[in-house]
Every structure is written in structure tokens, then in C-alpha cells.
Amino acid sequence: MLQMLKKFVETESPSEEKELVNRMGALVAEECLRLGAALETFPNPSRGDHLVARWNASAPGKPILLMHHMDTVFPAGTIETMPFRTDSQKTYGPGVLDMKGGIVISLAAIAALQEAGQFTRPVTALFTSDEEVGSGTSRGLIERLAAQASLVLVLESGLVDGSLKTWRKGVGDFRVAVHGRAAHSGGEHEKGRNAIRELAKQILEIETWSDYARGTTVNVGVVRGGTAENVVPAFAEARGDIRVTQPAEAERILASLFALQPAFADTRLEVRAEMNRPAMPQDDLMLATFAKARQIAAGIGQDLKAGGSGGASDANFVSPLGVPVLDGLGSAGADYHSEREWIYTDSLAERAALIAALLREWDD
Numbered sequence: 001m002l003q004m005l006k007k008f009v010e011t012e013s014p015s016e017e018k019e020l021v022n023r024m025g026a027l028v029a030e031e032c033l034r035l036g037a038a039l040e041t042f043p044n045p046s047r048g049d050h051l052v053a054r055w056n057a058s059a060p061g062k063p064i065l066l067m068h069h070m071d072t073v074f075p076a077g078t079i080e081t082m083p084f085r086t087d088s089q090k091t092y093g094p095g096v097l098d099m100k101g102g103i104v105i106s107l108a109a110i111a112a113l114q115e116a117g118q119f120t121r122p123v124t125a126l127f128t129s130d131e132e133v134g135s136g137t138s139r140g141l142i143e144r145l146a147a148q149a150s151l152v153l154v155l156e157s158g159l160v161d162g163s164l165k166t167w168r169k170g171v172g173d174f175r176v177a178v179h180g181r182a183a184h185s186g187g188e189h190e191k192g193r194n195a196i197r198e199l200a201k202q203i204l205e206i207e208t209w210s211d212y213a214r215g216t217t218v219n220v221g222v223v224r225g226g227t228a229e230n231v232v233p234a235f236a237e238a239r240g241d242i243r244v245t246q247p248a249e250a251e252r253i254l255a256s257l258f259a260l261q262p263a264f265a266d267t268r269l270e271v272r273a274e275m276n277r278p279a280m281p282q283d284d285l286m287l288a289t290f291a292k293a294r295q296i297a298a299g300i301g302q303d304l305k306a307g308g309s310g311g312a313s314d315a316n317f318v319s320p321l322g323v324p325v326l327d328g329l330g331s332a333g334a335d336y337h338s339e340r341e342w343i344y345t346d347s348l349a350e351r352a353a354l355i356a357a358l359l360r361e362w363d364d
């Protein structure tokens, strides 16, 4: 597993670089074919191609879908300053946690089941190219494959203690622009309509909408406006981020944004806001799915724990479909998206055993 992980990590695959992601795709395709998969490539004009590998497609029942992304946030050349390396407990390198380790885990689980003659159920594995940049070109494929599955397993990293992610916040963004009227600050100040003053009022309102008890945050993260000290600013804008645990909270925040009204005369607001990934709440279906997985894990001596994350993943797209989904099944580690990114090396084999058990024993 470490050998394969080294090869994957050293084949850098930043989302923005189509050809590099495709090089990683070629390695994944080769491994899947070696394991006897039927492989389908989804050519992608803007990003790297997506891959779908299928096993035992004619066996009865709906497939279990294993979901992975092949892209990383690390620009090409990062490997020079952040080489793949291991010490007594940990393995380091760009994308080792997010989520090249996860790809290795799925492939090892399938190989082990095949060797044991226990790989009989239909299994589909999806490898996408653009998760780190919002999954714009893969969302349709994710939703289509997930809707056909009996269970979706997402190989994003687990928490540092190995907990799965049984809830994830939904993520949205917004922009509130204010149009005022410019004027000379000395000669004709009264003719101006200060867009920054108007925006300041709006920001104070927006910042009251966070509700920590419900897991909702609204964050104004960027402001911009004005042209010079001696000009009444005609334009200002605020941009920010919305995070919700409950789908209804997304509705509340979006409705509040679109209902904003100017506080001062003769200014105009322009609001754009949308959720990019819906919330994955820890609802009844999630609790039941986790309980079943926990029981299967106990059968191989693993004590599976549940946790969550304020960050979103492709699992968020599966949640609204009402299909059982478990996320965070990849390796355990921390410091993802940073130069310190690492995994517990032992978690590769532990997780492969868990995935193998889930593929072998899950009944639907």
C-alpha cells in the first residue's frame, strides 16, 4: 500500500492542471484494470477526466459506490519541498491524506477480497478530477451514480482519531454590492451617497444571523469599496461564506440575504447568494447507516466512532438523495491542505480491512 501511495503522491495532480490530473488518472486506471474492472472514462474539456470502474456489474443487487477524487490542492512542484516520506508512525506528502491514501485503501480492499474469493457483489468506484475546486464538472456524475447505489462510501480522510464524518456542513457564498453616488468630499459632500456607509449597516445586520446552537455561521470575509480619500464612494461590496448544519438554515440565510433593504436613501443593493454544497445532516438515515457500519466494524475488532466537519465534501451531494452514505473512510491523519499533511501509516491497512468488511457484509 505504501509503494502505491508513494507513486500516487509523487504523481502530482493539482485540480487546475488537466494534464497532470490525467497522469494520475492513468495510474488509477492501470490499477483498476489490473483488478479486472470494466473501466469507463468521462472526457472533460476543462478539468481532468473522470473515471468509473465497475466490478461484478451483472451480479444481483444495487452496487456499493466508492467515491474518490484524484485532484489535490497542491501546485505542481510541491513534491520538491514536501517529499513523500515516512517515519515510525506517520507518512507525509502532498495529498497523502486528502485523498490519495483513500484511493489506495479502496484498491487494497478490493484486491484482498478478490484474493479471498469474497468479491461477489456489484461495486462501482468513481474517481473524479475536481473536488478541490467545487466538483463543478463531476456533480452530475456523482448524483447519477449515487442514486443507483445501495450505499455510498466516501474515502475522504477520517478525523485524526479515525472517526467517520457523519455530518458535514453545507457551504454557500454571497456577495452584497452597494451602489451609491460619487461626489467631491470637500465641495459637494451632501450630493454623495456613501456606498461604504450603507454597506457597513448591512454588514452589522448580516453578522447577527450566525446561530452557533444550530451550527450556522455567516461570515463576511472580504470587503472592498471606494476609490480615494477625497471621494464619496459610489461602490462597495462584501463577500462571505455561509455554513449550515441543517438544510432549513440555508433557506433562512438565503431568504434573509435577498430580503436586505437599503438603510439610507438613494442607495441600491445587489445581492447574489447560493449554496454550493447542501448540508449533510446527522439525520435518522445517517444514524441507522452508521449503526450498521459500526456493527460490521465490531466484527473485525474495530470500534468505529462518529464525528463531523465544518468542511464539505462530495458526500454533501449524496445526502439530499436519501441514499445511505458514510464519509471519512479514508486514512486517519491531520493538517490537510498544509505543508504538514500526514497520515497514520497503520490506518491504511486498518481502513482497507474496514472497507473490505463493509463490501463483504453490507446487506440492503
Ligand SMILES: [Zn+2]
Pocket: 069, 098, 099, 131, 156, 157, 313
Ligand atoms: Zn478531499
